[in-house]
Amino acid sequence: MNKVIITLFALAAVACAPKPSENTWTAEEKALIEASDSTMRVLLVTDQKDSIVLRTACDTLTKEMLTSEEYRLLAEKMLATVQSPEQDGVGIAAPQVGISRRVIAVMRYDKEGRPFEVYPNAKITAVRGEKELGPEGCLSIPGRRGDVLRYRDIDITYSTPQGDTTESVQGYSAIIFQHECDHLDGVLYTDYL
Numbered sequence: 001m002n003k004v005i006i007t008l009f010a011l012a013a014v015a016c017a018p019k020p021s022e023n024t025w026t027a028e029e030k031a032l033i034e035a036s037d038s039t040m041r042v043l044l045v046t047d048q049k050d051s052i053v054l055r056t057a058c059d060t061l062t063k064e065m066l067t068s069e070e071y072r073l074l075a076e077k078m079l080a081t082v083q084s085p086e087q088d089g090v091g092i093a094a095p096q097v098g099i100s101r102r103v104i105a106v107m108r109y110d111k112e113g114r115p116f117e118v119y120p121n122a123k124i125t126a127v128r129g130e131k132e133l134g135p136e137g138c139l140s141i142p143g144r145r146g147d148v149l150r151y152r153d154i155d156i157t158y159s160t161p162q163g164d165t166t167e168s169v170q171g172y173s174a175i176i177f178q179h180e181c182d183h184l185d186g187v188l189y190t191d192y193l
């Protein structure tokens, strides 16, 4: 009996221990982020290996990771990738460049000059009003468009080096936030069609 209890405790301890890769950049992530290119390859659903990454739920970034050189580089390269002439997107999520971490870049249509901004550990924390249909596409699903129901008025919460912060977002930017946050959970807009 005691042996069974000890075994159960041991199993529970193993189950609760985080994977070593979760709290720090892995060697693979570092290699991908630190590669010499200024932009990163965008993963496609048409490639089987890419598809697995696109369907994987992402891990949260720790405070230490947020202040790391890898994070700074990843943010810079995600911005360069989504704005590159080949991509010309309005948003991108880290899994689309092969990094299973909760980071997104969003074009802020609601701000002067429509700047692109990067949000680590982004999540939708409130929605208001009814969902409305609107056309969407995705850099990882070329040559396809589809109408998706999304909220037009949301709150997003994300991390800063000083702590978490919440912001209200309306209109097209709110749609982009929902599309990109879905990517962090392995969800693609085509799942709704």
Ligand code: NI
Pocket: 137, 138, 139, 140, 179, 183
């Ligand atoms: Ni997308």
